[in-house]
Amino acid sequence: MFKKGGGAMRELSCLRCGAQMQYMMRERLQLGKTGWILGDLPNLFAGALDADIYVCPDCSKLEFFLAEDAAGQDETPKKTCPYCGKEIDFDYPKCPFCKREFKRLP
Numbered sequence: 001m002f003k004k005g006g007g008a009m010r011e012l013s014c015l016r017c018g019a020q021m022q023y024m025m026r027e028r029l030q031l032g033k034t035g036w037i038l039g040d041l042p043n044l045f046a047g048a049l050d051a052d053i054y055v056c057p058d059c060s061k062l063e064f065f066l067a068e069d070a071a072g073q074d075e076t077p078k079k080t081c082p083y084c085g086k087e088i089d090f091d092y093p094k095c096p097f098c099k100r101e102f103k104r105l106p
Contacts, residue, residue, distance in 0.1 A: 012063065014056035021054040026067055031091075047077060 012021035029049045050067035077090040084098040094101040 010052075010054070010065065012054055014059060014061055015063075016061045017056060017059045019056050019058040021056055021063060024053045024055045024062075026050060026052050 009023045010021075013019070014021055027050075029051055031047050031049055051064045052067050054063045054065070055061070078087050079090050080086070081088055081095040081098060081100070082102075083100045084095060086095065086097045088095055088097070092102075
């Protein structure tokens, strides 16, 4: 069984009712959050996640899985911590290694 865009579909049973799950679509989910002052601007740097979505035809339960061809791809932009020099995700408010907080622009 194959889905649009290539790749084999997963054989899944619904965890709620046991029915066979059906492939619904692949969706690109935006990472990040909406800020009060800058709105959606920080989301441009947060990246996105490709997910395969499956639905149960009996109880309408949705299941999300990391897209098989996207597994192992990290699209989150990186930056270097100015204090310890480690590479971290761009949207981290503080370094997970040295725990130093980054100054926010006014």
